Amino acid sequence: MIDPFKRLARKGLFLFDPETAHGMSIAALKSGLVPACQITPDPRLRQTVAGLTFENPLGMAAGYDKNAEVPEALLKLGFGFTEIGTVTPKPQSGNPRPRIFRLVEDEGVINRLGFNNEGHDAAFGRLAALRGGGMIGVNIGANKDSEDRVADYVAGIRRFYSVARYFTANISSPNTPGLRDLQGRESLAVLLSAVLAARDEMTATSGRKIPVFLKIAPDLTEEGMDDIAAEALSHALDGLIVSNTTLSRDGLKDQRQAKEAGGLSGVPLFGKSTAVLARMRKRVGPDLPIIGVGGVSSAETALEKIRAGADLVQLYSCMVYEGPGLAGDIVRGLSKLLDREKAGSIRELRDTRVDYWAARKV
Numbered sequence: 001m002i003d004p005f006k007r008l009a010r011k012g013l014f015l016f017d018p019e020t021a022h023g024m025s026i027a028a029l030k031s032g033l034v035p036a037c038q039i040t041p042d043p044r045l046r047q048t049v050a051g052l053t054f055e056n057p058l059g060m061a062a063g064y065d066k067n068a069e070v071p072e073a074l075l076k077l078g079f080g081f082t083e084i085g086t087v088t089p090k091p092q093s094g095n096p097r098p099r100i101f102r103l104v105e106d107e108g109v110i111n112r113l114g115f116n117n118e119g120h121d122a123a124f125g126r127l128a129a130l131r132g133g134g135m136i137g138v139n140i141g142a143n144k145d146s147e148d149r150v151a152d153y154v155a156g157i158r159r160f161y162s163v164a165r166y167f168t169a170n171i172s173s174p175n176t177p178g179l180r181d182l183q184g185r186e187s188l189a190v191l192l193s194a195v196l197a198a199r200d201e202m203t204a205t206s207g208r209k210i211p212v213f214l215k216i217a218p219d220l221t222e223e224g225m226d227d228i229a230a231e232a233l234s235h236a237l238d239g240l241i242v243s244n245t246t247l248s249r250d251g252l253k254d255q256r257q258a259k260e261a262g263g264l265s266g267v268p269l270f271g272k273s274t275a276v277l278a279r280m281r282k283r284v285g286p287d288l289p290i291i292g293v294g295g296v297s298s299a300e301t302a303l304e305k306i307r308a309g310a311d312l313v314q315l316y317s318c319m320v321y322e323g324p325g326l327a328g329d330i331v332r333g334l335s336k337l338l339d340r341e342k343a344g345s346i347r348e349l350r351d352t353r354v355d356y357w358a359a360r361k362v
Helices: 004-013 018-031 071-075 120-129 149-160 179-183 185-206 222-234 267-284 299-307 317-322 326-341 354-358
Strands: 047-049 052-054 058-060 081-087 100-103 108-111 136-140 166-170 212-216 239-242 263-266 290-293 312-315
Touching: 004 018, 018 071, 018 100, 058 326, 071 081, 081 120, 081 166, 108 267, 108 317, 120 136, 120 149, 136 149, 149 166, 149 185, 166 185, 179 185, 179 222, 185 212, 185 222, 212 222, 222 267, 239 267, 263 267, 263 317, 267 290, 267 299, 267 354, 290 299, 299 312, 299 326, 312 317, 312 326, 317 326
Parallel strands: 058 081, 058 312, 081 136, 136 166, 166 212, 212 239, 239 290, 290 312
Antiparallel strands: 047 052, 100 108, 108 263
């Protein structure tokens, strides 16, 4: 339940259109107006995934800090990691406004932003200036007007290799025409071959191997999931992120906003994204890392993603409704849930409900 203070703060922010409110939240983090979260480190939450050590399993998903303006401020909210972007080689303005819509009754968000960002150079400059060494991933994409989208992803690997802790190749946004076609098996094979070859070249020259994750959609067919799993395994991909926003509008209360084009995120995405997560876990086996994202709004929903097969989890849209204290609440809540389960590590609970979620209708 949201407390009265958060309810009042949310009401004030909701007086503004969603994109303006988002800009205000970035400005507040930049200014230091949002207090840092005090969390006692819990070694039971620490784990190594894809060769990286995460202090806790909760991350800020890409989409919030598109231009790498506040990654360190986000980490101070309690997140174990954060992901900037999606960044494209050239700056682009994205789709016309309005392009973000709150579905308050559903605690959901529809967006059709279209990879609006300031481009590689701006984001790189900010990341290069950081001195904290936090767990910051870089989500890379392709420009809408690109004549060679695979080359755009390769450019992202090369540009950010010195500053990224991990990469995410985002081929699953519904808001760039044709982008999801890269999830098709032949196209995906070409993309992964090029991206991982670029990563391996950079590894050879730098001596550092940076993991590469692939972010996929929740709207895949069974055959589509088969293809992605096969290509991920055959290319020795470092991990998957499941999932991006959905085009589905099933079960929404707000039928007026539901008519808006774009991807749906937040609470309504939880069931669908968690079922796809479990199905991908069954396909790829126990060893490939998976980050679960979609509808994480509490410690209980974060743990349910882990039970369904996730090593790590991310959130974004639910913070719109719960406020900046959500990360700290979830991390503290996970420790309490481990107490309840008498678990010595969060890893012990992974996959304990894979079969349940994999059987869920999506």
